[in-house]
Amino acid sequence: MNLPGPDDPERDRFVLSKGHAALAVYAALHQIGWLTAEQLDTYCGDGSLLGVHPDRDLRGIDFTTGSLGHGLALGAGAALAARMQGSGRRVFVLISDAECNEGSLWESAMFAAHHGLDNLTAILDLNGQQALGYTEQVMDLAPMDQRWVSFGWDVDEVDGHDTAAIVKTVESGEAERSRPHLVIANTVFGYGVSFMQNRLEWHYLPMSDQQYEQALAEVRKAR
Amino acid sequence: MRSAFIGALVHIARQDPRVVLLTGDLGFTVIEPFRDEFPDRFYNAGVAEQNMVGTATGLAEAGFIPFVYSIVTFASLRAYEFVRNGPIAHRLRVRIIGVGGGFDYGTAGFTHYGLEDLGIMRMQPGITVVAPADHRQAVAALNSTYELDGPVYYRIGKDESRMVEGLDGRFELGRADLVLEGEDVLLITIGSIACEVAEAAGRLSAHGVRCSVLVVSSFNPFPVADLREALSRFSTAITIEAHYAAGGLGTAVAEVIADHGIACRLVRRGVNETPLGVTGSSGYMSEIHGLASEALADTVLRTIEELSITNG
Numbered sequence: 001m002n003l004p005g006p007d008d009p010e011r012d013r014f015v016l017s018k019g020h021a022a023l024a025v026y027a028a029l030h031q032i033g034w035l036t037a038e039q040l041d042t043y044c045g046d047g048s049l050l051g052v053h054p055d056r057d058l059r060g061i062d063f064t065t066g067s068l069g070h071g072l073a074l075g076a077g078a079a080l081a082a083r084m085q086g087s088g089r090r091v092f093v094l095i096s097d098a099e100c101n102e103g104s105l106w107e108s109a110m111f112a113a114h115h116g117l118d119n120l121t122a123i124l125d126l127n128g129q130q131a132l133g134y135t136e137q138v139m140d141l142a143p144m145d146q147r148w149v150s151f152g153w154d155v156d157e158v159d160g161h162d163t164a165a166i167v168k169t170v171e172s173g174e175a176e177r178s179r180p181h182l183v184i185a186n187t188v189f190g191y192g193v194s195f196m197q198n199r200l201e202w203h204y205l206p207m208s209d210q211q212y213e214q215a216l217a218e219v220r221k222a223r
Numbered sequence: 224m225r226s227a228f229i230g231a232l233v234h235i236a237r238q239d240p241r242v243v244l245l246t247g248d249l250g251f252t253v254i255e256p257f258r259d260e261f262p263d264r265f266y267n268a269g270v271a272e273q274n275m276v277g278t279a280t281g282l283a284e285a286g287f288i289p290f291v292y293s294i295v296t297f298a299s300l301r302a303y304e305f306v307r308n309g310p311i312a313h314r315l316r317v318r319i320i321g322v323g324g325g326f327d328y329g330t331a332g333f334t335h336y337g338l339e340d341l342g343i344m345r346m347q348p349g350i351t352v353v354a355p356a357d358h359r360q361a362v363a364a365l366n367s368t369y370e371l372d373g374p375v376y377y378r379i380g381k382d383e384s385r386m387v388e389g390l391d392g393r394f395e396l397g398r399a400d401l402v403l404e405g406e407d408v409l410l411i412t413i414g415s416i417a418c419e420v421a422e423a424a425g426r427l428s429a430h431g432v433r434c435s436v437l438v439v440s441s442f443n444p445f446p447v448a449d450l451r452e453a454l455s456r457f458s459t460a461i462t463i464e465a466h467y468a469a470g471g472l473g474t475a476v477a478e479v480i481a482d483h484g485i486a487c488r489l490v491r492r493g494v495n496e497t498p499l500g501v502t503g504s505s506g507y508m509s510e511i512h513g514l515a516s517e518a519l520a521d522t523v524l525r526t527i528e529e530l531s532i533t534n535g
Contacts, residue, residue: 009286056313062284064312067304073274074309077281077289084243084263085285104305107274114269 001092006034006059012089013062013078017071018096018125019053025061026050034060069102071095072122076112079120079180092170093122098130101139106151109180113152118177121170122153125160127189131203144184153182160185192219224380224415225253225322227358231365232290233257236264241286242369245279247272247293249322254292276302279317280309288316288369294328295321295337295378299344310374311349318369319376324354324414325465326498326508327381336508337378338494341413342470344376345443351396352443354378356417357385359392360440367394380415381505387417390438399446401453405433408523409457409487411450413439413472416465419509422516427523434523439472450479454487459530461490463519465509468493490526492519 001012016025026043029035035058042048049058053066063074075093082089099105112120126144128135135141148155154177158169169183189203190196193215207215229244233256236242244257245266258265268275272293279289291298298321299306310317321340328335344352351371355361361379368375389402402417403424412420417438424434437453439446454460454476462473473491480487494512501511509515513522 013284063280064308067308069273070277070305070308073277073305074281074284076274077278078284079281080266080278081282081285081287084282084287091281104271104273104277107269107271108277111268111271111274111278115266 001090003032010087010089013075013091015063015071015075015078015091015093016054016065017075017093018068018099019065019071021094021125022050022052022054025054029060068096068099069104072105072108072112075120075122076108076115076117079112079117080115082119083117088119090119090121093120095122095124096130097124097126097128097135097141097144098138100124100141100144100147101130109148109151109153112180116178117180120180121183122180123166123170123183123185125187126184127160127187129189129198129200129203133200148182148184152179154179155182155184157184157186160187161191192222194218224355224358224361224382225250226383228320228361228365228377228379229253229257231362232369233260235366235369236261239288240264241288243279243282243287243289245275245289245291247275247291247297249294250292272297272302273305276305276309276317276319280305280313280315283310283315283317284313288318290318290320292320293322294335295323295340296335298322299337299340299376303343306344306350306374306376307347311347314349314373316370316372317374319374321376321378323381324378325416325494325514326505326512327415327465329505329508330502332502333497333499336498338465338467338498339470340376340378341442341464341466341472342474345445345475346470349373350443351375352378353396353440354414354442355380355394355440356387356390356413356415356438357392358383359386360390360394363392363394364440368396371396378414382415382418385415385418387421387438389421389436390417394440396441397444397446398441399449399453400438400440401435402438403434403436405435407433408527409435409437409453409460410463410523411437411439411453411460411472411476412463413442414465416463416509416514419514419516419519420463423519423523426516426520430520430524432523432527442472442475445475445479447479450476451483451485454480454485457487459488459490459526461492461523461526463514464493465514466493468495488530490522492522
């Protein structure tokens with residue numbers, strides 16, 4: 001992403017439409033130096049701006065999210081604005097697979113395709129799980145790629161745990177693009193932590209100290 | 224009021240390149256002047272109000288002032304959460320135009336009656352809510368609010384010609400307008416039903432009842448000071464609105480009375496039941512819900528009679 005600064009109007013925009021994953025965004029903001037370690041330590045504390053879902057009052061957060069089905073519309077508007085202003089800004093929206101249950105998301109999918117928003121990229125975290133079940137049991141979304149193709153998007157698939165591959169896929173064919181781009185990131189829920197992988201209950205459960213140590217050890221070992 | 228409003232928006236858009244108009248596939252014979260003059264700043268977002276408001280939020284974040292246009296129910300109810308989590312949460316300049324409050328859509332039926340928009344919008348502290356009484360005031364209201372910080376909701380009536388006598392197109396945010404001065408009873412009203420109320424006041428003067436008529440068009444911020452002043456001068460006030468009786472103007476006036484301990488008896492007239500099982504013209508629907516001028520005049524007479532018996 002082109003990120004000259006959190007207040008630079010020409011920065012690329014990012015919308016965490018699956019707002020419940022804000023912790024990962026905070027970590028990323030820390031990595032690029034927009035968030036201090038002290039701020040990071042306030043996560044979910046009283047009086048903190050770092051809640052479970054992101055708040056745009058925190059510098060570096062472009063949009064407040066947390067209600068699924070909202071973010072793609074925000075991204076479509078941001079992408080349309082960039083085009084109307086003759087700007088090369090790009091807009092990235094991270095959506096979840098379960099979020100595709102929301103009708104409003106498909107309104108935005110249609111709008112973005114109809115207006116040929118080629119500066120809009122949606123990355124779909126396809127982990128096959130939602131709060132109370134596996135997506136194929138709750139509201140089957142397969143075949144995900146064909147749904148988006150039929151809605152007029154360019155669709156690619158990638159291993160969602162391979163960051164280099166994600167970057168490459170996002171950027172491939174960018175210059176020739178005339179439609180919005182969906183990157184389906186195939187992921188494993190709880191990836192890298194043996195007792196969490198593909199287990200529904202870890203959408204909610206807190207870790208014990210012992211589980212936390214084990215999880216850390218497994219993740220470190222895999223790096 | 225719709226055409227006057229869009230006409231004024233065209234004037235603003237000539238000076239201000241930030242203004243964009245999005246419609247939820249509505250506004251036939253109304254929005255064309257904007258579309259034809261500013262094709263690059265006009266979008267028919269289709270029949271998809273949630274996305275329309277979400278897209279407008281993204282546009283506003285980049286510095287545009289987008290107006291979204293639909294019928295009251297779809298603009299307010301369907302997209303409500305997108306208004307809350309969008310322009311309100313982000314304090315952005317999105318303008319929502321809800322067309323046709325009350326029974327304006329007559330024979331179109333229940334799905335098209337705007338009966339709770341003012342209440343649900345005012346409930347949110349972060350949004351300006353404006354309901355002009357006639358087309359001249361709609362233009363003044365637009366001109367004085369279009370650049371405000373944060374979102375604005377406009378309830379715009381369908382009627383293009385009726386005018387509230389004595390209002391003369393005035394509008395001031397946070398103020399109410401006394402368009403008729405009389406000492407017997409205070410009538411407080413909002414939006415295009417103000418014409419009916421003014422007419423009712425005329426009928427009542429023939430019966431020897433002298434009414435004051437206070438028009439509230441700035442619903443949020445609510446004109447508390449003006450209401451305190453007016454309510455303190457009367458023993459009886461009657462609110463009249465083309466809106467459910469709960470949550471709208473009557474409720475807001477009751478809050479002022481309670482908050483400030485004002486000794487004024489309040490009678491609230493609005494729509495008291497879900498209007499199902501019958502349809503008809505907007506005039507007919509207003510009539511059967513007691514909101515046409517003749518029924519309103521009767522209400523006032525009855526109220527005064529009841530009170531004089533109680534007091535006597």
